[in-house]
Each structure stands twice: as structure tokens, then as C-alpha cells.
Amino acid sequence: DAKTTQPPSMDCAEGRAANLPCNHSTISGNEYVYWYRQIHSQGPQYIIHGLKNNETNEMASLIITEDRKSSTLILPHATLRDTAVYYCIALDRGSTLGRLYFGRGTQLTVWP
Amino acid sequence: KAGVTQTPRYLIKTRGQQVTLSCSPISGHRSVSWYQQTPGQGLQFLFEYFSETQRNKGNFPGRFSGRQFSNSRSEMNVSTLELGDSALYLCASSLAGDRAFFGQGTRLTVV
Numbered sequence: 001d002a003k004t005t006q007p008p009s010m011d012c013a014e015g016r017a018a019n020l021p022c023n024h025s026t027i028s029g030n031e032y033v034y035w036y037r038q039i040h041s042q043g044p045q046y047i048i049h050g051l052k053n054n055e056t057n058e059m060a061s062l063i064i065t066e067d068r069k070s071s072t073l074i075l076p077h078a079t080l081r082d083t084a085v086y087y088c089i090a091l092d093r094g095s096t097l098g099r100l101y102f103g104r105g106t107q108l109t110v111w112p
Numbered sequence: 113k114a115g116v117t118q119t120p121r122y123l124i125k126t127r128g129q130q131v132t133l134s135c136s137p138i139s140g141h142r143s144v145s146w147y148q149q150t151p152g153q154g155l156q157f158l159f160e161y162f163s164e165t166q167r168n169k170g171n172f173p174g175r176f177s178g179r180q181f182s183n184s185r186s187e188m189n190v191s192t193l194e195l196g197d198s199a200l201y202l203c204a205s206s207l208a209g210d211r212a213f214f215g216q217g218t219r220l221t222v223v
Contacts, residue, residue, distance in 0.1 A: 034211070043116070043202050043214030044155070087155075093208070097168035098145040098160030100204075100212060 004088045004103055011109040018075040020106050022088030025069040030092045033064060034100070035073050037084040037108075044087065044102070047073065078110045114138065116205050116215035124221045130191040133218045137184050137205030144186040145212065146178060149200040158201075161186055190220075198222045 005023040012018040024033065034049040048055055048062045050071075055062045061074040075082055087105040117136040125131050137144050145168075146158040157170040161180035178188040184205075190197055198221050204212035 036212075041200070041217075041219075043204070043217055044212075046211055046213065049211065098143045098162065098204075098206065098212075099157045099168050099170070100145075101157075102147075102155035104154060 003101075004090055006086070006088055006103065006106045008104060009107045009109070011111060012075075012078045014080060014110050014112050015077055018078040018082065018108055018110070020073040020075075020086050020088075020108060021070065022073070023070045024088070024090045027068050027090045028092070030094065031090045032093060033062065033068075033071050034089045034091060035060070035062065036087045036089065036100075036102075037082075038087070038105070039081075039084040047086075078108075080110050080112065082108065083110045084108060116203055116213050118201075118203050118215035118218050120218060121216065122219045122221075124223060125193050127193055127195060127222055129193050130189060131193060131220060132187055132189045133201055133203075133220075135186045135188075135203030135205075135215060137186070137203075138213055141205035141207055141213075142184055143206045143208060144180055144184065145204045145206075146186070146188050147202040147204065148172075149202060149217070150198075155202070158188065193222045195222050 035047040036044040038044040050062045064071045085105040087102050119134045143162045145160040149155045160168040164180045175191045180186045200217045202217045204214045206212045
């Protein structure tokens with residue numbers, strides 16, 4: 001699975017959009033980009049995933065660049081409850097066999 | 113739909129003892145993965161079971177083992193506990209191993 005690179009920390013004002021970047025320059029054509037988050041001392045929570053098209057769900061939007069070498073997770077109106085570590089994972093769904101590679105992620109702090 | 117349930121939530125054991133942790137996946141999910149989370153190493157993959165077979169294994173010593181039952185429930189066992197085994201142990205279930213749903217974890221403290 002492709003290695004991803006994320007900034008270690010970011011902060012955002014409550015009510016503003018939080019834009020979390022992820023670099024995955026070695027991603028292969030079969031690999032999807034997945035985002036999870038982990039609120040302190042809880043299990044990680046799935047947010048969204050995509051292959052090459054932009055995706056949106058009730059939690060967030062995922063913007064993938066045309067060359068697929070990077071992506072951005074957007075939380076449109078961040079709340080204090082969005083404070084968490086966010087993980088970007090690139091994986092081949094056909095061969096993952098249940099293994100997700102979690103790097104260090106980005107600690108997002110939303111302040112009032 | 114009930115989520116992933118892990119028991120117990122907290123556990124304190126003594127060095128040298130063994131421990132068994134339990135995970136009940138979401139109904140219909142056949143893949144169960146286990147992870148260890150420590151402040152120093154982050155989230156590390158232990159192993160994955162699918163339809164009672166271990167399909168994938170991380171880089172952990174043989175003291176860490178697991179199994180899956182016919183109803184997809186899974187257990188993991190750690191024998192001869194060491195202080196370094198103190199961690200949050202997380203179980204995740206999925207239909208096929210990609211989009212995973214995690215439990216709240218079992219916090220194991222070895223003293």
C-alpha cells in the first residue's frame with residue numbers, strides 16, 4: 001500500500017472549514033484513498049473514501065487531485081467535536097486483507 | 113444495527129499472566145481485524161480473520177494469537193504478558209476488509 005504523508009497538526013476555528021491535506025505521490029491505480037479519524041481514547045471512525053472522483057457524504061468532502069498524488073479532506077463547518085486525529089490511508093481493496101496502515105495522522109484541534 | 117462490541121473495556125494483569133480479549137463484530141461482517149495502539153508505536157496491525165481463517169498477520173511475536181468462531185466473533189490471546197504489552201487493543205469488523213468499523217477497545221494494563 002502507498003505511503004501517505006500528513007502534517008502532524010492543524011487547528012481551525014469553530015464554524016470554519018477545516019481542510020486537511022494528504023500526500024500520496026506513490027499511489028497506484030488500484031489504490032483508494034480512505035480517511036478515518038480517532039477521537040481521544042475511542043476507536044477510529046470511518047469518514048469517507050474515493051478513487052479519483054471527488055466524494056461527499058454527511059460528514060465531509062474528499063477532493064482528489066487529477067494526478068491522484070494528493071487529496072484534501074474538508075470538514076465544511078468544524079465543531080469542537082471534530083477535534084481528533086485524522087488518518088489518510090491509501091489501500092488496494094483487493095489485497096488489503098483487513099490490514100489498514102495508520103501513520104501518525106494529523107491532530108486537528110478546533111478552537112472556540 | 114449494533115456496533116462492534118469489545119469486552120472487557122478495561123483490564124489489569126500481572127507480568128507473566130495471559131489474557132483473552134473478545135470482539136463481537138457487526139452482524140453480517142465476516143472480517144475481523146485486531147490492532148494494538150500505544151503512544152510510542154501508534155496503531156499497529158496484529159492480525160485479521162475472515163470466515164474463521166487467519167488471512168493476514170502483522171509483525172508481532174507468537175505470544176499474540178487469535179481465533180474466529182463460526183458466528184464471526186473473535187478472540188485474541190496474549191500469553192506471558194510483558195509490561196510493553198500495555199496498550200489499547202482495538203477490534204475492527206468489515207464486510208471484506210476495507211471499510212472498517214472499530215470497537216471502543218480494551219485498555220490493558222500490565223503491572
